[in-house]
Amino acid sequence: MDVAIVGGGIVGLASAYELAGRGHAVTVLEKGSLGMGSTARAAGGIRQQFSTEVNVKLSLASLPTWETFEERFGVDLAFRRHGYLFLAREPDTERTLRENVAMQNALGVPSELLSPEEAREHCPGLRADRFRCCSYCAEDGIADPNLAVQGYAGAVREAGVEVRTKTPVTELLEEGGHVTGLVAGGDRVEADSVVLAAGAWTRELATGLDIELPIAPRRRSIAVVDPEISVPETDPLTADLDTGAYFMPERDGVAFVGGQIGEDRDVDPDGYGEGIEMLWAAEAVERAGDLATYFGPDSRIRRGWSGLYAVTPDSHPVIEESLPGLVVAAGFSGHGFMHAPATGKVVAELVSDGEASTVDIAPLSSDRFGEEGRVERNVV
Numbered sequence: 001m002d003v004a005i006v007g008g009g010i011v012g013l014a015s016a017y018e019l020a021g022r023g024h025a026v027t028v029l030e031k032g033s034l035g036m037g038s039t040a041r042a043a044g045g046i047r048q049q050f051s052t053e054v055n056v057k058l059s060l061a062s063l064p065t066w067e068t069f070e071e072r073f074g075v076d077l078a079f080r081r082h083g084y085l086f087l088a089r090e091p092d093t094e095r096t097l098r099e100n101v102a103m104q105n106a107l108g109v110p111s112e113l114l115s116p117e118e119a120r121e122h123c124p125g126l127r128a129d130r131f132r133c134c135s136y137c138a139e140d141g142i143a144d145p146n147l148a149v150q151g152y153a154g155a156v157r158e159a160g161v162e163v164r165t166k167t168p169v170t171e172l173l174e175e176g177g178h179v180t181g182l183v184a185g186g187d188r189v190e191a192d193s194v195v196l197a198a199g200a201w202t203r204e205l206a207t208g209l210d211i212e213l214p215i216a217p218r219r220r221s222i223a224v225v226d227p228e229i230s231v232p233e234t235d236p237l238t239a240d241l242d243t244g245a246y247f248m249p250e251r252d253g254v255a256f257v258g259g260q261i262g263e264d265r266d267v268d269p270d271g272y273g274e275g276i277e278m279l280w281a282a283e284a285v286e287r288a289g290d291l292a293t294y295f296g297p298d299s300r301i302r303r304g305w306s307g308l309y310a311v312t313p314d315s316h317p318v319i320e321e322s323l324p325g326l327v328v329a330a331g332f333s334g335h336g337f338m339h340a341p342a343t344g345k346v347v348a349e350l351v352s353d354g355e356a357s358t359v360d361i362a363p364l365s366s367d368r369f370g371e372e373g374r375v376e377r378n379v380v
């Protein structure tokens with residue numbers, strides 16, 4: 001089959017890789033350069049600790065690819081497994097963490113509940129007195145998204161995928177409810193299947209089709225900070241579920257600090273401001289200082305960057321055949337880097353077999369919105 005993929009981020013590339021592996025003739029259309037959308041701006045977190053089964057299953061189905069990336073793709077991902085530590089201040093959050101760990105363990109995730117005092121073994125600077133309870137998984141960690149793009153990009157080219165960069169898709173072609181191709185860089189491209197993997201740009205591309213995709217472009221920032229006390233490289237990514245504040249160690253005692261602060265508005269994905277605001281960064285560091293002792297008043301903000309989350313109302317992606325001939329894989333709400341390998345497999349299954357077998361994606365259909373469903377609560 002001829003398959004055209006809109007978007008050359010990690011999701012589009014993982015989909016291209018799996019589709020080419022099944023013998024399809026694949027073209028990737030990317031309006032900029034490969035991986036230079038949200039993927040290049042991700043922190044690179046890879047974790048199994050989620051609050052819903054479907055997100056845990058996407059993690060579990062992705063993990064073998066991340067663990068064997070160098071063997072498969074010839075690129076060392078710099079995957080550092082120093083764990084993720086989630087913190088609860090409120091009784092309700094503690095209850096959720098306890099339920100999450102039970103569900104994760106039942107699915108085979110080696111996460112554990114820790115008292116804040118016990119968690120100091122992993123994060124010596126933790127202000128244990130602020131928290132009621134923590135969950136920790138030693139297998140979670142951080143990899144380099146740009147190296148992942150490099151690995152997938154090399155593999156898809158080798159597999160014969162046609163990769164067209166600097167080629168914006170301007171229209172999806174539809175005939176009688178079937179998507180039959182697209183217009184890219186002024187050319188008509190006919191396709192048996194179109195895969196829409198355009199991240200935070202997905203909603204605008206689907207305008208005019210008979211589908212509702214509530215996928216909002218939202219700005220998220222990361223500050224690179226010289227803390228007052230060096231953050232050990234062995235510290236986990238540490239996230240406060242009640243305030244949204246988080247930090248993670250970089251090299252040489254430096255830390256990345258992040259967290260959404262203030263009103264979370266939709267932004268223009270082509271003009272959102274790729275730098276950081278110093279007011280935001282100062283507040284983010286102050287909040288990190290309430291998590292751990294490293295971030296005293298003499299901490300220094302070196303620089304930072306912002307990127308886009310493609311956010312849905314329940315923080316789960318849409319992965320489905322939305323119309324005959326159109327598969328959508330977008331709206332990962334901050335988890336799309338780590339879930340890309342499984343998503344690529346599921347997209348290839350939808351195109352080839354008409355249904356997914358790697359993960360049951362029934363909870364990820366676009367008609368779920370407006371219904372009572374599970375919201376992902378472990379959002380970083």
Ligand SMILES: Cc1cc2nc3c(=O)[nH]c(=O)nc-3n(C[C@H](O)[C@H](O)[C@H](O)COP(=O)(O)OP(=O)(O)OC[C@H]3O[C@@H](n4cnc5c(N)ncnc54)[C@H](O)[C@@H]3O)c2cc1C
Nearest residue numbers: 007009011031037038039043045169199307335336337338
């Ligand atoms: C600050 C920050 C931190 C993050 N941290 C993490 C993390 O720790 N772990 C994690 O898993 N995820 C993280 N994420 C989320 C992650 O970056 C995304 O979920 C993931 O990159 C989504 O990949 P994608 O391929 O769907 O989107 P993208 O990488 O955005 O790719 C979509 C591509 O589509 C292209 N495109 C758009 N419109 C068109 C068009 N009309 N024609 C052709 N091409 C088009 C864009 O140029 C873009 O390259 C983070 C994101 C941010 C911003």
